[in-house]
Amino acid sequence: MTQTPHYKLTQWDKTDRILMEPFNQDHAKIDTALKAHDTAIAAKAQQSDLTAEISARTKALAAETAARTSAISALNTAVAKLGNCQLYTTTYTGSGAGRTENPRSFTFPHPPRMVILTNGTAAYWWILGRNFSANSMGSDPRSNIAFQFSGNTLSWWSTNSTGLTMDNKGETYSLLALLAMS
Template identity: 35%
Template sequence: MNKTANFQLTQWEKTDRIMMEDFNRDNAAIDAALKSSADKVAALQTALASCGNCKIVYGTYTGNGKYGRENPNKLTFNGDPLFVIIKGSIGSAPTFGIQAMRGWDIAYTDATDFSTICYLTWGEHSLSWYNSQSSTDQFNESGSVYPYIALFATQE
């Protein structure tokens, strides 16, 4: 009498005598395996339901040419984003941009020169930033349009 590789279920050949004990043992093993799988699926569904989801908000803003501590830029959201990315103005050469994670108070804005910094302030439903060197480094050149994307954790 042969057995299956995974659950050792009986595999009868034509010459084997079929025994009730073998049949009942196989059914009990199948039942236990199905119950274990169902329990694991239910546990994963419960865990996944508590993880929530990710909401993505995107848009643009137009720069006004100002910069510095007294002239911060500000994006306001419907909720508190966990991560915000602001890129260089539309139509300009690709730039590193501002990558801001909630809790960070600075963001480096140049991939080759880590001395270019925007100072970040996280408010209720908002992100503000400034750079003390130039409106270009603050991503706020007058008339330039800047795209942004914000990621939010949601509970559904």
């Protein structure tokens, strides 16, 4: 009796007697080898599926990253077109100041370019530039309001005791401003 070179399966010669033991051993070897082969093929299939899934997810992530990058770029472009001002609003309660000897003032987080004060019935506004200013007082005899602009602070006061100062004690006022951001 001889054996095959790789799996050592029994090979009978014409003169050999076929015995049950070598025959069963050969079948056990074949079964074990086939099972190992099936397991290896399944592992390769799983690896192939995993590789395909990783590849698909990588492509999807790359597409999502590109889309987000594009959206961020578009948003940055849109923000750049918004200008150089920030809208600022607040309210304050009058303190009774606002006279020449005791001006009312407000300090903004950035230099104001336009300021509007109102109590709901009257309003004052200032447009403040680098070398100019304009206001809403005009020729109204009650509008004897003076103002000073310095850095981020706007101060205003009445030049007579009957002026409207937007600072009556206990009264609530609204303030709206455009602040320079650049």
